[in-house]
Amino acid sequence: MTVLSVNINKIAVLRNSRGDTLPSVAQAATTCLGAGCGGITVHPRPDLRHIRPDDVRTLAKLLRGGAAEFNIEGNPFAPARDSYPGLLELCAEAGAQQATLVPDADGQITSDHGFDLLKDAQRLKPLIRELKAAGCRVSLFMDADSAHIEHAAEIGADRIEIYTGPFAHAFEAGDCGRELDLCAKAAERAQAVGLAVNAGHDLNQANLGVFLRTVPNVAEVSIGHALIGEAIYDGLAPTVRKYLAVIAAARG
Numbered sequence: 649m650t651v652l653s654v655n656i657n658k659i660a661v662l663r664n665s666r667g668d669t670l671p672s673v674a675q676a677a678t679t680c681l682g683a684g685c686g687g688i689t690v691h692p693r694p695d696l697r698h699i700r701p702d703d704v705r706t707l708a709k710l711l712r713g714g715a716a717e718f719n720i721e722g723n724p725f726a727p728a729r730d731s732y733p734g735l736l737e738l739c740a741e742a743g744a745q746q747a748t749l750v751p752d753a754d755g756q757i758t759s760d761h762g763f764d765l766l767k768d769a770q771r772l773k774p775l776i777r778e779l780k781a782a783g784c785r786v787s788l789f790m791d792a793d794s795a796h797i798e799h800a801a802e803i804g805a806d807r808i809e810i811y812t813g814p815f816a817h818a819f820e821a822g823d824c825g826r827e828l829d830l831c832a833k834a835a836e837r838a839q840a841v842g843l844a845v846n847a848g849h850d851l852n853q854a855n856l857g858v859f860l861r862t863v864p865n866v867a868e869v870s871i872g873h874a875l876i877g878e879a880i881y882d883g884l885a886p887t888v889r890k891y892l893a894v895i896a897a898a899r900g
């Protein structure tokens with residue numbers, strides 16, 4: 649069954665808007681876990697716009713020893729600075745079960761592309777080795793139409809995460825056949841070389857079902873922006889349960 653990992657970045661956006669402690673990311677994570685999700689995802693960015701290093705530490709304590717997965721996403725090349733220790737150090741300190749490496753630049757509004765492994769493979773290889781030595785499973789954020797998906801296995805990654813933004817936009821426009829096909833082929837190519845397949849970005853209750861019915865054996869979806877937005881109307885726990893129902897229904 650596909651694991652639902654809830655991305656709680658947006659809880660931190662709301663909290664940071666007042667510079668105070670509420671809403672609490674820990675309480676949001678506890679609520680999502682109580683509703684049955686299989687993991688919590690955060691994407692700490694060096695500009696500290698939402699999840700901060702201290703949130704990662706708090707969530708690490710909350711999740712340590714439990715059954716749920718802690719997935720930390722981010723740019724492994726972003727240098728450490730006073731306020732941000734760097735992705736690798738954060739993942740190791742938090743005992744993250746999964747590190748999802750994403751090639752985004754400082755200040756980028758959100759992630760909008762996967763790795764170009766022709767360019768980045770050799771830089772990534774030692775970082776993947778280091779993360780795995782720290783006990784993290786490593787997933788690489790990849791475009792569905794990447795010609796280099798198989799390289800992810802060659803440089804030691806365990807999984808890829810298919811960047812689903814283009815699929816979600818095509819779904820919204822009413823014509824997602826080509827993008828779905830690209831995602832399904834990307835998954836098949838990854839699985840053929842032993843990589844497990846995650847997916848994420850702009851997935852929502854409307855588009856998730858067709859995605860999971862079409863793309864084979866998706867191990868995990870990480871969903872944040874839409875889920876937290878929908879929770880404004882329906883409540884966080886009921887919204888998580890609705891996603892779990894979509895995932896269960898997609899199994900047929």
Ligand SMILES: CC(=O)[C@@H](O)[C@H](O)COP(=O)(O)O
Nearest residue numbers: 657691721750758759848849
């Ligand atoms: C890799 C990915 O698709 C998500 O982590 C997304 O980037 C969420 O990050 P933001 O919440 O900062 O947009």
Ligand SMILES: NCC(=O)COP(=O)(O)O
Nearest residue numbers: 655848849850870872873
């Ligand atoms: N890896 C994708 C993720 O964590 C959430 O992306 P989004 O649902 O906030 O677009």
